Amino acid sequence: MKRIRFFSTFLLVITVSTSAFSGEPFIIGRLKYGGGGDWYANPGSLENLSDFINKHTDLNVRREPLVADIDSPDLFKVHFLHMTGHGNVFFTEEQVRRLRFYFENGGFLHVDDNYGLDQSFRREIKKVFPDNELVELPFTHPIYHQVFSFPNGLPKIHEHDGKPPQGFGIFDKERLVLFYSYECDLGNGWEDEEVYGNPEEIRTAALQMGTNIFYFHINPAVNP
16 A cells, blocks of 8 residues: 555656656546536536647647546546536545545646535535635636636636636645636536537637646646
8 A cells, every 4th residue: 555655646746747758648637526416517528628728738638538536546647637517525534535645746626616516515625625725816816827818817607696706726835736616617618619509709718717727737837
């Protein structure tokens, strides 16, 4: 077990720089969680995001996302972890430990509320970070000003409860380890146009913001 933990740590710490220098593609992971929520929502969204990142940046991202089960070693194979859904989220004690280990060793998670995720997500993430609060990021934060500029913060993709979109973060030792897009629904904007009927400008804004989130994490000079 100690050898596995060491290898996982080593992999997480070097994974971004190794891909950058080796030419191996970056991998986006879709977090598979328990509790009954549809972690698999927006099935075509991550492929479209990868295509957009590859087209508009100098990064090389694998088109097919990896399903990253919290209980699987695959959790430690991804460069960027994405979580979405509508329903309940639940983390076991062992999953809380693994997620904490993941974050402490270089991991990053983007959580996108696809409506109905908020209450259970906030409850469960408190298990992982009992002493770290979700804080709203100011519009001046670098995550909004990477490849594309969003001077007013997150774009509004779907109405949900009609509230303005908000971007929250959790910091661990001054590093942003989690970004939470709330009342926004970026993932719906990443889907093919015919899925939700979003106009081109809305889909483009969603993909641009997704690119910023990905680029922010991959760029260690911005998020050390």
